[in-house]
Amino acid sequence: MIVKNSIKRLLQYQMCLVRLRELGFEKVYSYVLGREAGVTAEQVRKDFSEFEIRGKRKGGYSVDETLDKLHEIFRKNVMQEVILVGMGNIGTALSRYECGFTEKRKYIVAAFDIDPSKLKRNADIPVLPVEEMEDYIREKGITVAIIAVPAISAQDVCNRLIGCGIRGIMNFAPIILKTPPHIVIDNINLCNVLEGVIYCSWYGKDSCGCE
Amino acid sequence: MIVKNSIKRLLQYQMCLVRLRELGFEKVYSYVLGREAGVTAEQVRKDFSEFEIRGKRKGGYSVDETLDKLHEIFRKNVMQEVILVGMGNIGTALSRYECGFTEKRKYIVAAFDIDPSKLKRNADIPVLPVEEMEDYIREKGITVAIIAVPAISAQDVCNRLIGCGIRGIMNFAPIILKTPPHIVIDNINLCNVLEGVIYCSWYGKDSCGCE
DNA sequence: ATGATAATGTTAAAATTTTCACATTAAATG
DNA sequence: CATTTAATGTGAAAATTTTAACATTATCAT
Ligand SMILES: NC(=O)c1ccc[n+]([C@@H]2O[C@H](COP(=O)([O-])OP(=O)(O)OC[C@H]3O[C@@H](n4cnc5c(N)ncnc54)[C@H](O)[C@@H]3O)[C@@H](O)[C@H]2O)c1
Ligand SMILES: NC(=O)c1ccc[n+]([C@@H]2O[C@H](COP(=O)([O-])OP(=O)(O)OC[C@H]3O[C@@H](n4cnc5c(N)ncnc54)[C@H](O)[C@@H]3O)[C@@H](O)[C@H]2O)c1
Numbered sequence: 005m006i007v008k009n010s011i012k013r014l015l016q017y018q019m020c021l022v023r024l025r026e027l028g029f030e031k032v033y034s035y036v037l038g039r040e041a042g043v044t045a046e047q048v049r050k051d052f053s054e055f056e057i058r059g060k061r062k063g064g065y066s067v068d069e070t071l072d073k074l075h076e077i078f079r080k081n082v083m084q085e086v087i088l089v090g091m092g093n094i095g096t097a098l099s100r101y102e103c104g105f106t107e108k109r110k111y112i113v114a115a116f117d118i119d120p121s122k123l124k125r126n127a128d129i130p131v132l133p134v135e136e137m138e139d140y141i142r143e144k145g146i147t148v149a150i151i152a153v154p155a156i157s158a159q160d161v162c163n164r165l166i167g168c169g170i171r172g173i174m175n176f177a178p179i180i181l182k183t184p185p186h187i188v189i190d191n192i193n194l195c196n197v198l199e200g201v202i203y204c205s206w207y208g209k210d211s212c213g214c215e
Numbered sequence: 216m217i218v219k220n221s222i223k224r225l226l227q228y229q230m231c232l233v234r235l236r237e238l239g240f241e242k243v244y245s246y247v248l249g250r251e252a253g254v255t256a257e258q259v260r261k262d263f264s265e266f267e268i269r270g271k272r273k274g275g276y277s278v279d280e281t282l283d284k285l286h287e288i289f290r291k292n293v294m295q296e297v298i299l300v301g302m303g304n305i306g307t308a309l310s311r312y313e314c315g316f317t318e319k320r321k322y323i324v325a326a327f328d329i330d331p332s333k334l335k336r337n338a339d340i341p342v343l344p345v346e347e348m349e350d351y352i353r354e355k356g357i358t359v360a361i362i363a364v365p366a367i368s369a370q371d372v373c374n375r376l377i378g379c380g381i382r383g384i385m386n387f388a389p390i391i392l393k394t395p396p397h398i399v400i401d402n403i404n405l406c407n408v409l410e411g412v413i414y415c416s417w418y419g420k421d422s423c424g425c426e
Numbered sequence: 427a428t429g430a431t432a433a434t435g436t437t438a439a440a441a442t443t444t445t446c447a448c449a450t451t452a453a454a455t456g
Numbered sequence: 457c458a459t460t461t462a463a464t465g466t467g468a469a470a471a472t473t474t475t476a477a478c479a480t481t482a483t484c485a486t
Contacts, residue, residue: 011411011414011415012407012411015404015407015410015411016391016404016407019389019390019404019406019407020391023390040391041391042391042402077414078410078413078414079413079414079417084410084413086409086413093307093308093311093312094308094312096304096308097304097305097307097308098405100304101304101305101405101406103405103406103409103410111409111413147416147417148409148412148413148416150409171416172412172413172415172416172417173412174405174408174409174412178230179230179234180227180231180251180252180253185420186419186420187416187420188412188415188416188420189412190408190411190412191253192405192408193226193227193230194309194312194314194403195230195312195314196223196226196227196230197385197401197403198297198314198322198359198361198385199226199289199295199314200222200223200226200401201359201383201384201385201399201400201401202289202290202295202297202322202359202383203222203288203289203290204222204383204399205358205359205382205383205398205399206290206358206383208397209396209397209398209399
């Protein structure tokens with residue numbers, strides 16, 4: 005049975021393994037990976053067990069094989085194209101970001117904005133008028149989007165995205181988007197994260213139950 | 216007993232309540248707030264009960280009183296000053312962000328960078344050379360920092376921050392920072408969040424245990 | 427007033443997630 | 457080649473978190 009947080013941890017392991025491979029590791033023990041990823045060795049083994057990632061008794065896990073397995077799980081072999089809505093402060097930052105610690109990879113293939121002054125049809129990541137958004141998504145068969153528009157417009161944009169086939173959304177607007185149950189949403193609220201850190205650092209880690 | 220996720224949810228409730236107040240609500244039922252915050256009514260009541268936020272039987276919760284209580288919990292009355300290290304893409308975006316849905320508020324009082332071309336001593340949020348960081352933090356008694364430097368420098372910056380009294384860190388570098396146990400760290404990994412959304416939207420919400 | 431109603435608050439139960447314990451087994455050692 | 461060792465893999469136990477049930481009580485209608 006897949007545990008809710010295990011996906012998140014697998015991604016963390018993936019990142020750590022890439023770095024460990026860079027450092028010359030060919031195999032890794034659960035306790036080393038656990039230390040890197042900030043979890044216990046048992047958690048690593050349990051997670052790997054759940055996804056049938058096998059190690060060698062006494063020999064640990066092969067870095068390459070484990071990464072292969074993780075890449076398979078996360079479908080790194082197929083194109084993962086994502087569009088971005090809202091080319092403002094955060095949208096621009098994201099568009100310049102190459103994800104991954106060393107496995108540099110671009111996900112964003114196009115951005116859309118309502119403001120004509122933001123448009124840039126011929127850029128590496130083209131910034132197109134938001135009117136073209138639906139057609140573009142349908143044509144290219146995009147299924148995941150990033151919302152980086154003001155909160156007031158976010159639900160609207162969200163509805164339009166779902167209307168043209170988007171199934172997963174990473175949302176930076178500080179609002180909980182309402183969606184049909186089959187749509188995957190990750191509402192990221194950086195203010196709340198910061199306030200959480202402030203709170204925990206004030207009251208002490210123990211009394212606030214933070215990770 | 217304080218549940219790990221309850222802090223996160225309280226912050227969400229706070230955000231929702233601010234918006235509901237804007238919309239003219241004076242009282243709110245647990246099921247309404249739950250709907251807004253994306254949790255069950257029972258969860259709302261349970262969380263509020265834990266933090267001794269009281270409603271009226273049949274009457275729901277007073278928006279104002281609840282917000283007062285939340286502001287007290289999160290110490291909105293005292294200054295919450297934060298510094299930022301790394302004035303690159305993401306750092307710049309964050310420095311221009313006024314947190315909160317409507318209760319606009321700035322947290323970042325200064326930024327530090329190693330690159331001389333980034334410095335701007337007289338800006339609204341001054342960008343200072345990173346050599347001045349420790350003195351600034353000690354002088355102003357800052358306890359929370361945001362790390363937005365490349366992964367390769369992040370642990371280094373982190374160590375320096377802790378060395379001069381920082382107790383809480385929001386980290387954007389894709390690496391798990393190693394810190395003494397009393398330090399509060401929130402490692403945000405936007406790539407992993409995106410990959411998680413891609414994964415879940417591919418395999419379906421049910422089979423991946425996402426929220 | 428008084429009873430019906432519709433919400434909260436809280437205790438108990440269920441579900442989930444993590445940790446533990448240890449059997450298993452591949453490698454290293456002598 | 458037998459023995460020791462040091463890791464994994466997993467089922468069971470513990471801990472945590474969420475959900476459910478319902479007793480309580482303020483409000484509203486009569
Ligand atoms: N700046 C940050 O660091 C930061 C951090 C966390 C969250 N956020 C949130 O991210 C969102 C964007 O923040 P920002 O600072 O980048 O704001 P911004 O104003 O700089 O950018 C918003 C962009 O969205 C565009 N836009 C507005 N309505 C649109 C629509 N209907 N369709 C397409 N494009 C539209 C605007 O033209 C603008 O370019 C906000 O909801 C904000 O709360 C920002
Ligand atoms: N750009 C994004 O959207 C994004 C998203 C998520 C995470 N991140 C992560 O955030 C970090 C910054 O990303 P970015 O795109 O803003 O990179 P960037 O290169 O634009 O900015 C990094 C800044 O840090 C400064 N810096 C480097 N070493 C420093 C040091 N020791 N002390 C002080 N300042 C130093 C650089 O001069 C630069 O201004 C990276 O770790 C990146 O992986 C970025």
